[in-house]
Amino acid sequence: MINSEIKREARLSLSSNWGKAVGATLVALFLQTFIIYIYEFLLVGVLDVSETIFSIAHPLFTLVHTIVIVPLTFGVAWFYLQLVRKEETKVSHMFQTYKSGKLAVDSFMLQFLTGLLTMLWTLLLIIPGIIKSIAYSQTVYVYRDNPHINYSDAITESRRLMDGHKWDFVVLHLSFIGWFILSIFTLGIGMLWIMPYMQASKAAFYEELKREKGEFTINSPKIKSIEVNTTESI
Template structure:
């Protein structure tokens, strides 16, 4: 499947669901922004104090770090929503937050995010390029965890590396192909991201579906041989 075919499949999957997709994206961005905004105001002691503060207090920085960790499952759920879309399933705003109903899921996603970040930092200590390449290798981890929750974090990372073997360059080019749309979003003051984010994320999900189908076909052929 070519990059253009992947993107066309993403658009077909989103056909008739653009309204819901934009709404989910808007709530996702709004939720992240408002939590950080109101948290900093609360720490500052009020809106006026927050507005007049000359530098961000340490407490606010710590709050943002903790908040970023807490919101990691929400970011993963956002990707999962569009995995549903790529498989022509329904899309609901509630799908963004159901992940928090399972404590094990929350801890697993946070753990996977932190572990991948550590791996990437270690690879980047060598050179920037190896770190970028490894980020492509690990890119399917959270989709895999959605489909195969029985896997451990390291097992999911290993499976991602297997899926991405020989496809990292294609994944890079697919992401690069959206740069023109991203530049246009700047001229819409970011509003265009409400449409671009679903398009990009659904394309990534279609890419993942293609990988697992291709990997399974290859495994079946080897079993026959």
């Protein structure tokens, strides 16, 4: 897998869609920043709550923030997948996960389960945890293409796609380090273009994985649990 070709495909998908991509990045950053600002403003700036109340409110806010933001994270990934596939795309499409309770719940559960599995592997050793997080990285796209499969199948399919390509995925991310460093000299403004470029590259990476590994064919009913297989290969 040649990452230079993947990034070229990403640039082509963005060539006539930079306005949408930058707009989507601005909206996503604003929403995340706004939620955090409201929390800090109310609990710290206005209410000046006691340490006891703060210790209770903080984890609750973290949970609410996660529940709200995770579907947006999935929506953003799907937005760029549509761009790479040259499908009609609007900035509003990044909110598609909020239009269905099922999509919102499923996106949260998939994020929770992949995070839980990664944590369990990390408890063994740090490196296996990192490797597993990379192996589960395609789950967001797998679910987009197979919304009726169960959670375990979506995660397993991500592992199948990433088999033999984990290092390629790492190298793809490392290739953006120079761009991120350059963005410092633009006071972070350059991130409005770098983040779409990276997101589109990740979507193009998934498309290349599918071309190489073949389409996923399992179509099983949705379940709400997943078993941890501690004997699976890393």
